[in-house]
Amino acid sequence: MRKSEAITRKGKKKLFLAKVFVRLKEGVLDPQGSTIKRALEDMGYDGIEDIRTGRVFEINFSSEDRNKSKVLIDEVCKKLLANPVIEKYKFEVKQR
């Protein structure tokens, strides 16, 4: 329903799926990772050296073309999904 609205409203929009991966920069402490590591050690797993956590976002959206959609997602990452001070992000956009 929403899909066809998005297409028909502007006439020539295409559908994309963006996968955004956000993680803490190297050197930034990751308390969630440390907690998981400790929990696993308490559960008897040894040999774990390090755990880092991150977030993934899958965004389904419509846009005029691939290049515009990449610019859009980059903007969304900077403004909302990642904190550029302590996090880095990468993403891939593919047409559906």
Add this chain to the structure above:
Amino acid sequence: MRKSEAITRKGKKKLFLAKVFVRLKEGVLDPQGSTIKRALEDMGYDGIEDIRTGRVFEINFSSEDRNKSKVLIDEVCKKLLANPVIEKYKFEVKQR
């Protein structure tokens, strides 16, 4: 430091990196995703159909071989990283 300890302690352990991706199953409500979608709409982005969120874990660890390490990570996912009732997970393990 920690690396060489892990190797020398058991003699013949290899180093692996596992990337675990955990996401909500289809049909499970994703309030974080909906909130981000609404925030983006308020910021003037339209054409967004749907946002789903997930988590990533990067685990550096040592194990005797690749197969054992996969069994280990699968167990860790089931026991600690994912809630199998509402979440699904996938992972990849590669030797470092």
